[in-house]
Amino acid sequence: MFPWFVVLSSFLSLALGDLAVLDNNAEYNDGRFGPYVTQSYRSSDVNSPRLNFMKPFTSCDDGSFLFVAPRGGKAGSKPYILDAKGHLIWTADHHYGEVYNFQAQVYKGQQYLTFFAGDDTIRGHGAGKYYMIDQHYNEFRQIHAANGVKGDLHEFQIIDGKTALITAYHVVEAKLGDTEHEGRDGYIWESLFQEIDIETGEAVFEWRASEHVKLSESFDPIGSRGSEGDPWDFFHINSVDKDLNNNYLVSSRYLRSILYISGTTGEVLWHLGGKENSFTDESDPGQDALHFVGQHHARWTDNYNSITFFDNRADWTSQEDVKSAGTKILVDTELKTVAVDRVYVNPIHDVLSTSQGSLQTLPNGNILLGYGFNAVITEFSPHGEVLCDAYIGEPSSRFGTGDVQSYRNFKFNWTGLPTTEPSFRLINGTFFTSWLGSTEVRSWSLRHAFDEDRTYDDLALFPKEGFETRLELSAGQNIRRYVAIVALDQYGKDLAWSKTIDISKDVDFWLTRGIVDAASYDAEYSSDGRDREVDFEWLSIRDSMILSVLGFAVTLTGAIVWLLSTQKKEERADTADIEQCSYHHAECKPMGVMWKIQSLLSSKLKRISYEHEHIALLEPESVEPDEASEWSVATDRGAAV
Numbered sequence: 001m002f003p004w005f006v007v008l009s010s011f012l013s014l015a016l017g018d019l020a021v022l023d024n025n026a027e028y029n030d031g032r033f034g035p036y037v038t039q040s041y042r043s044s045d046v047n048s049p050r051l052n053f054m055k056p057f058t059s060c061d062d063g064s065f066l067f068v069a070p071r072g073g074k075a076g077s078k079p080y081i082l083d084a085k086g087h088l089i090w091t092a093d094h095h096y097g098e099v100y101n102f103q104a105q106v107y108k109g110q111q112y113l114t115f116f117a118g119d120d121t122i123r124g125h126g127a128g129k130y131y132m133i134d135q136h137y138n139e140f141r142q143i144h145a146a147n148g149v150k151g152d153l154h155e156f157q158i159i160d161g162k163t164a165l166i167t168a169y170h171v172v173e174a175k176l177g178d179t180e181h182e183g184r185d186g187y188i189w190e191s192l193f194q195e196i197d198i199e200t201g202e203a204v205f206e207w208r209a210s211e212h213v214k215l216s217e218s219f220d221p222i223g224s225r226g227s228e229g230d231p232w233d234f235f236h237i238n239s240v241d242k243d244l245n246n247n248y249l250v251s252s253r254y255l256r257s258i259l260y261i262s263g264t265t266g267e268v269l270w271h272l273g274g275k276e277n278s279f280t281d282e283s284d285p286g287q288d289a290l291h292f293v294g295q296h297h298a299r300w301t302d303n304y305n306s307i308t309f310f311d312n313r314a315d316w317t318s319q320e321d322v323k324s325a326g327t328k329i330l331v332d333t334e335l336k337t338v339a340v341d342r343v344y345v346n347p348i349h350d351v352l353s354t355s356q357g358s359l360q361t362l363p364n365g366n367i368l369l370g371y372g373f374n375a376v377i378t379e380f381s382p383h384g385e386v387l388c389d390a391y392i393g394e395p396s397s398r399f400g401t402g403d404v405q406s407y408r409n410f411k412f413n414w415t416g417l418p419t420t421e422p423s424f425r426l427i428n429g430t431f432f433t434s435w436l437g438s439t440e441v442r443s444w445s446l447r448h449a450f451d452e453d454r455t456y457d458d459l460a461l462f463p464k465e466g467f468e469t470r471l472e473l474s475a476g477q478n479i480r481r482y483v484a485i486v487a488l489d490q491y492g493k494d495l496a497w498s499k500t501i502d503i504s505k506d507v508d509f510w511l512t513r514g515i516v517d518a519a520s521y522d523a524e525y526s527s528d529g530r531d532r533e534v535d536f537e538w539l540s541i542r543d544s545m546i547l548s549v550l551g552f553a554v555t556l557t558g559a560i561v562w563l564l565s566t567q568k569k570e571e572r573a574d575t576a577d578i579e580q581c582s583y584h585h586a587e588c589k590p591m592g593v594m595w596k597i598q599s600l601l602s603s604k605l606k607r608i609s610y611e612h613e614h615i616a617l618l619e620p621e622s623v624e625p626d627e628a629s630e631w632s633v634a635t636d637r638g639a640a641v
């Protein structure tokens with residue numbers, strides 16, 4: 001489709017704007033690039049975490065993206081979409097607050113970016129709201145918890161593309177009667193969840209832990225807590241899922257239990273693990289389906305026959321292992337038996353996360369772990385083999401410090417269609433371009449013109465690699481004064497234009513490198529040269545439209561007259577220079593003059609455009625669609641946007 005690409009690219013030097021991808025880099029892990037490793041760009045003011053791939057994610061590349069949200073002692077809190085090589089696709093251009101649980105979810109058949117943002121300084125839970133961002137990166141909706149409580153960071157799951165499951169924490173008075181503080185009146189952090197109708201914002205279901213669970217089920221010692229200023233977080237809800245029976249699956253960190261809750265009465269139908277466990281463990285020797293600590297992200301899987309979760313194997317007060325793991329448990333809810341199906345353990349590094357974490361079952365059956373308190377993302381085969389493994393900006397020597405945390409990590413497919421224009425900057429004679437959020441751009445077309453508002457011709461085509469593409473020109477390119485970049489999709493079709501850069505103030509730079517030809521410099525950059533072109537700036541839009549129509553009519557009439565007058569000559573001499581169709585071709589003959597006009601339009605005028613004549617007077621819309629790509633070389637800028 002672009003034969004000229006091959007020619008041009010052979011004399012362009014090409015380099016990534018992004019820094020090199022790091023593979024098992026020891027300096028990184030020693031902390032020599034700092035406690036939070038990021039990269040910045042020249043075409044954009046955003047930055048992104050620089051990943052250290054212990055096992056490249058390119059071997060797990062199914063076309064989807066990594067969704068992470070690093071925060072913590074050293075990392076500012078932003079959501080990031082990264083590709084399999086760690087190259088940035090999108091990040092928020094402003095600070096929403098502390099960002100948790102960044103995902104792509106479906107609501108009413110449309111995909112949205114979703115996350116929690118707010119305050120997370122309230123004893124391990126949050127007070128904030130939930131955001132939905134559409135494919136054009138416009139904020140679609142903010143969702144709040146209902147009934148006067150504040151939304152918490154732990155859960156935001158859209159169910160059936162309609163409702164949202166969210167968690168919340170709320171201080172309530174309680175009789176701390178069934179604890180060792182017999183009879184004491186005090187305060188607890190109530191754990192609750194709500195199912196919110198996204199359309200109306202109302203809760204269609206709400207559940208409060210203390211109404212259905214005894215405080216004595218908690219493994220978290222109350223200590224001196226229980227006052228109004230320091231309530232006891234006895235339950236600590238951290239995930240909610242829903243099944244086809246309209247019942248809920250809730251993970252309680254401090255009960256060390258996963259609870260199954262009736263969607264009609266709120267009653268606890270069974271406990272998996274914890275002090276009130278309802279199941280018999282039929283696991284193989286050496287495995288334990290009922291004992292887990294600080295677990296997160298409990299989800300039904302395998303058509304509601306199994307439950308997966310991230311088993312931290314530690315919390316703030318106890319440590320039961322040297323590493324956290326993903327766990328999949330087979331559950332027979334009739335016979336009340338369970339058995340460990342598989343444990344997913346990272347053999348490359350002992351990563352123990354005392355908080356947070358996620359387990360996502362991918363469509364192909366692979367298991368993706370996010371290590372929460374440590375910025376690690378690992379993909380396993382269904383059988384537990386580590387396929388891909390990366391550190392999200394955090395050196396392994398800093399694990400356990402909380403410098404870089406990412407509550408949950410995911411992989412999702414995503415189509416991002418930003419409405420902003422691509423970013424295009426010229427720095428010291430090198431162009432840099434990027435387009436934050438676009439998943440569709442495959443290559444960049446550098447175009448140039450003598451006059452800012454006139455015809456832009458192709459100068460060079462660069463494949464997009466990484467977030468930022470660096471465009472370097474070399475001698476002999478004869479760059480014109482005004483330059484713009486156009487993002488092209490996989491079919492080579494224009495997606496969007498950047499702003500224009502006037503390179504004339506740096507013309508000495510271009511001259512010394514031979515990128516501008518000294519001989520043509522006077523003609524092209526001096527005012528004499530520009531005066532050769534008709535200045536249309538005084539024309540109003542209406543005037544230019546009238547002139548366009550008139551000009552088109554005149555050109556057409558001229559062409560017909562000329563054709564008719566030359567027809568006889570051509571038939572005699574057979575020396576026509578119209579390339580597209582041979583006169584000897586049978587199908588061409590019957591069309592006569594009309595065919596000639598069309599042929600004339602598609603071949604002669606294209607050449608005229610290269611000679612910088614008045615191509616802008618021609619309306620590109622009048623061209624047959626299948627000729628459009630031919631015409632793009634001469635298309636007026638405004639019409640191609």
Ligand SMILES: *[C@@H]1O[C@H](CO)[C@@H](O)[C@H](O)[C@H]1NC(C)=O
Nearest residue numbers: 062063064363364411412413
């Ligand atoms: C992404 O889409 C591809 C193609 O449809 C599919 O094979 C893959 O499973 C999807 N990946 C995720 C993480 O959804």
Ligand SMILES: *[C@@H]1O[C@H](CO)[C@@H](O)[C@H](O)[C@H]1NC(C)=O
Nearest residue numbers: 042425426427428429430509
């Ligand atoms: C441009 O190049 C000059 C000379 O090589 C250098 O001193 C300057 O720092 C460069 N500027 C930028 C923005 O890179």
